[in-house]
Amino acid sequence: MSQTARRFSSRVRTSGTALTVLMLATASASAAIELSLTGADGQLADNIRAHIDTEVVVDSELAGRFYREQVIEQVQNAAEALGYYQAEADVALRREDDDWALSIAVTPGPRVEVRDVALDVTGEGADDPRLERIRRILPLQSGAALNHADYEASKRALSNEALQRGFFDYRFTTARLAVNAEAGWADATLTMDSGPRYELGEVTFSSTPFRREFLERLVPFRPGTPYTADAVADFNQRLFESGYFEDAVVETQRDAGSGKRIPVRAEVTTGERNSVTTGLGYSTDEGPRLRFGYERHYVNNRGHRFNTELRLSSARQGLNARYEIPLADPVNDELSVTTAWQNEDIEDSRSERYSVRVGRRQTFTSGWTRTQSLRVLSERFTAGLDSGRSRLVLPGIRFSRTRSRGGVDPDWGDNQRYSLEIARQELLSDVDIARLQLGSTWLRNLREVHRFELGAELGGVATSDFNEVPTSLRFFAGGDQSVRGFAYRSLGPKDASGDVTGGRYLTTASAEYSYALTGNWRLATFVDAGDAYEEIDAFDPEVGTGFGVRWSSPVGPLRLDFAWGVSREDVPFRVHFSIGPPF
Numbered sequence: 001m002s003q004t005a006r007r008f009s010s011r012v013r014t015s016g017t018a019l020t021v022l023m024l025a026t027a028s029a030s031a032a033i034e035l036s037l038t039g040a041d042g043q044l045a046d047n048i049r050a051h052i053d054t055e056v057v058v059d060s061e062l063a064g065r066f067y068r069e070q071v072i073e074q075v076q077n078a079a080e081a082l083g084y085y086q087a088e089a090d091v092a093l094r095r096e097d098d099d100w101a102l103s104i105a106v107t108p109g110p111r112v113e114v115r116d117v118a119l120d121v122t123g124e125g126a127d128d129p130r131l132e133r134i135r136r137i138l139p140l141q142s143g144a145a146l147n148h149a150d151y152e153a154s155k156r157a158l159s160n161e162a163l164q165r166g167f168f169d170y171r172f173t174t175a176r177l178a179v180n181a182e183a184g185w186a187d188a189t190l191t192m193d194s195g196p197r198y199e200l201g202e203v204t205f206s207s208t209p210f211r212r213e214f215l216e217r218l219v220p221f222r223p224g225t226p227y228t229a230d231a232v233a234d235f236n237q238r239l240f241e242s243g244y245f246e247d248a249v250v251e252t253q254r255d256a257g258s259g260k261r262i263p264v265r266a267e268v269t270t271g272e273r274n275s276v277t278t279g280l281g282y283s284t285d286e287g288p289r290l291r292f293g294y295e296r297h298y299v300n301n302r303g304h305r306f307n308t309e310l311r312l313s314s315a316r317q318g319l320n321a322r323y324e325i326p327l328a329d330p331v332n333d334e335l336s337v338t339t340a341w342q343n344e345d346i347e348d349s350r351s352e353r354y355s356v357r358v359g360r361r362q363t364f365t366s367g368w369t370r371t372q373s374l375r376v377l378s379e380r381f382t383a384g385l386d387s388g389r390s391r392l393v394l395p396g397i398r399f400s401r402t403r404s405r406g407g408v409d410p411d412w413g414d415n416q417r418y419s420l421e422i423a424r425q426e427l428l429s430d431v432d433i434a435r436l437q438l439g440s441t442w443l444r445n446l447r448e449v450h451r452f453e454l455g456a457e458l459g460g461v462a463t464s465d466f467n468e469v470p471t472s473l474r475f476f477a478g479g480d481q482s483v484r485g486f487a488y489r490s491l492g493p494k495d496a497s498g499d500v501t502g503g504r505y506l507t508t509a510s511a512e513y514s515y516a517l518t519g520n521w522r523l524a525t526f527v528d529a530g531d532a533y534e535e536i537d538a539f540d541p542e543v544g545t546g547f548g549v550r551w552s553s554p555v556g557p558l559r560l561d562f563a564w565g566v567s568r569e570d571v572p573f574r575v576h577f578s579i580g581p582p583f
Contacts, residue, residue: 033058034099039106044082048106051078058100064093075104083112083146085181112146115185119158125167125194134161146186151177158192166227168254169195198227198254201261203235208270210244211301217330218242227252227262239268241331243305244298246271273297283578285479285488286313299323303330315488318342332363342472347489348499349471353379371398375421379470384499390470392429396421402583404443409552411445415583421473431468435461437506441583451514451522453582457482457530459506466504474502475532477542480578482508483528485544485565487574492532503532507539520552526561543567548576556580 033054040048051074058064068091079087086109094101119135121128138157139150155175162170174191203219218238221231232250239248247269252262279291295307308321320340327333338357344350359373375394381387397420404413417439423429437459444452459475479488492503508530514522526548529541548561561576 033093034101036101036103037106038104040108044079044084044106044108047082048075048078048104051075052102052104054102058093068093071102071104075106079106079108081148083148083186084108084110085112085179086110110184112179112181112184112186114140114142114144114146114188116187117142118187118189118191119154120191121158121194122173122191123167123170123194124197125162125165125170125192128165128167128194128197130165131158131161131194134158140188146179148177151188154188155190158190162192162194164229166198167194167196168198171195196260198260198262199223200225200227200231200252201263203264203266206265206267208244208268209298209301210303214301214303214326214330217326217328223261232264235264235266238331239266242303244271244303245269271297281579283480284574284576285481285578286315289313302326315346316342316344327360333361335360344471347476347487349381349383349476349489349502351379351381351471353377353381353470353472366401367403368399368401371400373397377470377472379472381471383471383474383501384495385497386467386495386501388468388470390430390468392423392431392433392470393427394421394423394429394433395427404581404583408554408556408581410443410581411448411451413443413581413583415439415441425464432464433461433469433473434463435459435473443582449516451516453510453512453514455508455510455582457506457508461504463504471502475504475506476500476502477506477508477530477532480559480561480576483510483530483542483544483565484526484546484561484576485528485563485572485574486542491530491542493534503534505534505536505539506530506532507541514550522550522552524548524550524559524561526563528563529567541567553579 033056035049035052035054037045037048052071053074056067058067071091072089075087075089075091079085088107088109090103090105092103094103117138117140119138121131121135125131134157138154140154144150155172159170171193172190173193174189176189177186178189179186200221201223203216205215208215218235220234220238225231232252236248236250239245239250245268249267251265251267253265254262256263273296275295275297277291277293277295279289281289281291283289290312291309293307293309295305297305299306303326305324306322309319311318318341320338322336322338325335327335336359338355338359340355340357341353343352355375355377357373357375359371361369361371363369373396375396377390377392377394380389398418400415400417402413402415404410406412417437419437421433421435423431423433425432437457439455439457441455442453446452461469461473461475463469475492476489477483477491478486483491490500492500495501508528510526510528512524512526514524516522524547526546528544531539531541533539542565544563544565544567546561546563548559551558556579559576559578563574563576565572565574
């Protein structure tokens with residue numbers, strides 16, 4: 001129980017006029033009493049106003065006297081709650097025409113300060129690191145002005161953390177707030193006996209089409225793991241992230257357990273087995289785009305998946321099929337086999353390629369994804385006046401991470417992507433190749449009005465014969481997502497006829513600033529620079545600059561840009577349009 005010593009002085013001042021009016025008052029005086037408060041401001045004034053009841057009927061002298069006494073007590077409680085134990089108040093109640101007016105003049109006096117906070121946890125939770133951490137950040141701290149709400153909040157924080165950590169039988173053996181109003185100090189003592197820590201038990205599922213062994217791999221803990229609310233919430237989140245269930249609720253069943261082990265129940269609703277998707281888009285890089293997709297969300301009771309997709313545009317057509325096999329962690333670890341066909345006819349280069357790729361994707365708690373792959377590529381290509389056909393076996397690795405906030409039109413985020421592929425003639429490839437590509441995009445907001453986007457892309461190909469490198473592994477620059485002001489893939493080394501053939505190296509950078517105009521509209525200005533080039537010492541970046549508008553649509557941001565290639569004497573002008581976030 002809380003033990004509190006308190007002292008409060010008050011003076012009640014009424015006038016003969018007020019008493020006379022009170023005796024003549026009738027029950028019709030039911031309007032809210034107008035309150036005037038002086039001598040207190042900030043948190044103290046707000047707390048006093050919150051405590052005063054002005055929705056009363058004063059219809060007699062006796063009622064007025066009782067009401068003033070009630071006001072005195074309410075002011076006293078409000079002041080003491082914030083540590084003002086020696087406050088004084090003058091209270092006057094008057095009738096003005098047909099309304100009542102209540103005047104309170106407060107002299108707060110000195111505020112009590114917290115002298116000492118003694119917190120202790122006994123039992124199995126004595127050495128729990130989370131309980132130790134919560135003790136250091138409690139609202140009630142030595143040296144602060146006394147606020148009873150901080151004391152109660154500290155008790156709640158300790159209680160909540162104990163429950164979060166599985167100490168369901170906790171109790172406070174001591175909970176005391178001792179106040180010496182005259183000396184101006186308060187000491188708080190909180191001692192919690194945590195009791196035993198409970199454990200997570202066996203997990204059962206509602207009816208699903210999946211085998212038990214597969215479902216168990218979705219559970220992030222094993223029976224006997226010390227209970228944490230985070231583990232239960234993580235399990236619930238993993239069920240959604242797996243993509244197999246349209247609804248999932250994880251509950252602990254403490255009453256059904258024995259001893260300290262608590263059974264866990266997962267009520268899940270399996271999603272549709274098959275889905276078909278279609279999409280329509282447009283960009284100045286590729287023109288109109290169509291997309292058709294089919295996915296079988298689970299092929300069998302082991303959670304295997306299959307999907308296929310057809311993409312069509314005037315510049316690029318592609319068809320791929322992918323089979324996915326979940327591994328030890330079905331959410332973050334999978335093996336996939338992908339077959340793909342793609343045909344491109346862009347500017348001065350054309351290619352048709354077939355590939356088969358086996359890859360393993362692993363996502364780590366840091367948010368980074370690592371993909372290890374082996375790709376077999378057969379590509380027939382034309383680059384300017386040159387043409388050829390290459391067959392390559394490409395082991396590769398890719399690291400990537402995307403963070404974002406704000407949904408389909410993020411206002412904060414970044415994307416990092418680093419990839420390396422290698423081909424060797426000794427490993428059945430037509431040419432030796434080592435291809436490295438690095439990319440980074442950053443998006444930040446300032447005061448919800450100013451938005452900044454920064455991006456950079458670097459790439460390089462080391463090879464024994466560049467003429468044998470297919471166009472899909474060469475570098476090009478220019479376009480909506482590269483150097484605006486120049487056509488898509490129009491920047492790079494050229495042959496004798498002036499056709500762009502693609503480069504060994506790539507360097508591009510972009511800086512964009514946008515300002516929120518109104519609603520979902522923003523005005524943007526930008527500078528892009530970069531090029532694809534043959535030799536490192538031949539790098540001579542092209543520069544594009546301009547302005548544009550952004551509209552945050554329900555399907556994502558629409559970007560319309562007007563750009564000029566200012567590095568060229570003829571200053572080419574282009575309009576760029578695209579849909580989607582910067583990463």
